[in-house]
Amino acid sequence: MLSQDLANIKEEVLESIEKANDLKELNEIRVRVFGKTGLITNISKGMRDVLPEDRPKVGALINEVKTAIECKLQEKIELLENIELNKKLEEEKIDITEPSKDSELGALHPITDVIDRLTDICVDMGFSVVEGPEIETDYYNFEAMNIPKNHPSRDMQDTLFITEDILLRSQTSAVQAREMEKRKPPFKIVCPGKTYRNDNDATHSPVFHQMEGLVVDENISMADLKAMLTILMKRLYGEDTKIRFRPSFFPFTEPSIEVDVSCPSCHGKGCSLCKGTGMLELLGAGIVNPKVLEMSGIDSKKYRGFAFGFGLDRTSMILNSINNIKNLYRNDIRFLEQMKK
Secondary structure, three states: OHHHHHHHHHHHHHHHHHHOOOHHHHHHHHHHHHOOOOHHHHHHHHHHHOOHHHHHHHHHHHHHHHHHHHHHHHHHHHHHHHHHHHHHHHHOOOOOOOOOOOOOOOOOOHHHHHHHHHHHHHHHOOOEEOOOOOEEEHHHHOHHHOOOOOOHHHHHOOOEEOOOOEEEOOOOHHHHHHHHHHOOOOEEEEEEEEEEOOOOEOOEOOEEEEEEEEEEEOOOOHHHHHHHHHHHHHHHHOOOOOEEEEEEEEOOEEEEEEEEEEOOOOOOOOOOOOOOOOEEEEEEEEEEOHHHHHHOOOOOOOOEEEEEEEEHHHHHHHHHOOOOHHHHOOOOHHHHHHOOO
């Protein structure tokens, strides 16, 4: 009698599962069979009334029916889930042939753009790009650049000291000093990065950016420096750019020069950007002082070098006709919108 009941339940439930059209129906079938008062549950509870010698046979039969129903349920659930997923995918399909909605493109920050442009130009000319720490020692920031303690040139910049010997670097020259200790000539490096000085007005910021370059090799001359800077300036500002070299002084180069370029805004005619002069002071450079080479362990009798450095913020202001350096740091979306090209 119990065997026949199980056979009938199996046949009826499997048929119901086959006819089910959605997951809700399958769940109702599962509850009807395996719930607290389900068909298989009630039969399992009746095992206590079965004779001991018949219990193994009846138990095996119950498990067989239970397994068959569970397998059929799982099979039908997977089938219906796949049907439902395919239907959803079909309904949510995106037609990629349709024109997209207008999207607004961003742009590089002016300083980032200048750094990328200058490093690309320098890399094309064989330079390697290097970086160094922004928290620097007095030795690498000053002394290794031939600026000992109490040297008058230290008064030219208001350095932000952390301790007597630790400071926020005031120039990326510190990176050059570190690299000269590590590298063997010949080498060509440029080092862009943030620098810090206690300076704050329309053309100066306490945090600003510099890029300095250094070439060390045999038979280096001022002619090599002028030729390289001419190529660099013309590639940055345009082939029609006029370049002027003026004698100057820096403790770490001798002889030293300053470099002016014709105003890219008025092309030398005179405007508010160049204050009517037609020329803009851009960078400092010179032949590396032999003492600087010697302090870094380089034989100054065999090798010579040239160095150059300029403010990237000022370069960006010139290229983009920006009249106040603060605009570069305010993150004003109205200003940044104007920088899109």
